[in-house]
Amino acid sequence: MTSRNLRDSRLRLVRPRPTATARRAATNRRTRPAPRPPEGTPPTAELAGQAREVLADAVRIARWAASHHAEGSAADRDRAAGELRLTPGQVHAGWDRARLAGLVELHGGTARPGWRLNAWERDDSAVLRGWVALFDAWPLVHPAPAEVAPAAVAEAVEAVPQVLSLLQLSAGPVLLPALLDLLRQRVAELREERCEVPYGPEPAPADAAPADAAATDVAATDAAGSDAAGSEVAAAVLADPPETVLPALLDWALEGLAAVGALTLGDGHATLTPLGSWAVWVKLEQICVAAQSPAGHIEQSAEEMLRGCARLSPGPARAEYRAWLAARTVSSAVSELVAAARGEDALLRGLAFDALRVVGAAAEADVRAAAEEPSLRPYALLWLAEYEGADPDDAAEVLTREEATWLWVDTAAAVADHGESALLVRHLDSAVQGTVPALLDEVRAVGHPRTVQVLVALAAAHPDPALAKAVRRAAFQVHTGGS
Structure with a gap:
């Protein structure tokens, strides 16, 4: 016998409402004291005020777009510029920031207010989360120089957290040469970790054939005679090892971070704003907490991290997700989680979308794309429903009966692989069908690849x-292609 009941299952289609007993247990549980921010950090209300100032134009544009059901087209932007007395450039930038901060969402091409916009004036936490989403997206706010190779840009983006850490720990202005030196060191470490050889052309062998030398001379003459000066410069930049473009990439990164209000640039130095210092401290604290915890999965892949979190209750699991996310760029973390969800383990599929809930607005585009994949669609639709404000207890209503049945089989597969047999029996109660015969009919029709294994396991477990016998018959019919 087991003391667990259906409410204990993390695999239900619809999560139950917390009971009074659960609330008391959570209240009585010993927790780690909340870390205190560094001395001099403004209070939350003041930080939220600074974030509201940074996003003031974005909020105006988001409200205008939502009230006019705008689509973000050029005509909409021109109209908004006239009515809001902003330049077209300001409207374009504000629209992008509004979307990145989760202030506005596009549904079928039409703008709707995001939940953060609805809570903007009353919820400081929502404001700060919106600004942090913008902060994380700084490379999108300030695009990289077109003439720099994408590989070099990606390295710089991956190395910027180290630069931000130095700025935060210095608690004051830091000279640009010191930041550039740190950027060079971090890029070198990243290449060493990947065992990469330096970029750039390989030196020609000393005994190269004369024909090769002649060909090189011809190519050089042709290039010298070209009148496309801009193309020559771009080609030179792309051919050089990335170290030669790091100064330009540092300037780009600092300008992008300044554009979102994370730092200020002076004469030869950079300084984090109070808002930027707080955001970097929060991310460092998350990483430190995870590194000191027994779970500590921040250096593992998404799949390994999710497997480790499968043993945790929801609260500690979310803490692990946050720490793991803080150690990565948002785009790479989301890509890893979606890739893990595509795997064969149904348990990891559900946990991956739990982790994507922690990501929030930055994951919306990837989750919408995942909704086009049959195996991910039910999970993605539930994620989107909750993101758009639906009560988690009611989110399953967005699923069609077929999608709900697919999800039931998928979660049953997770129970069969990782849970107790009694839990699989109780999983029957979470099906949308009113009777077992109706469930079996629809399970046979839904075409889930794990249907036979789930039915066989259920037949073996049911008392x-x-x-x-009916379940075994259904499994046999699916296996043989009968009806």
């Missing part, structure tokens, strides 16, 4: 001989 009712008649029901077990």
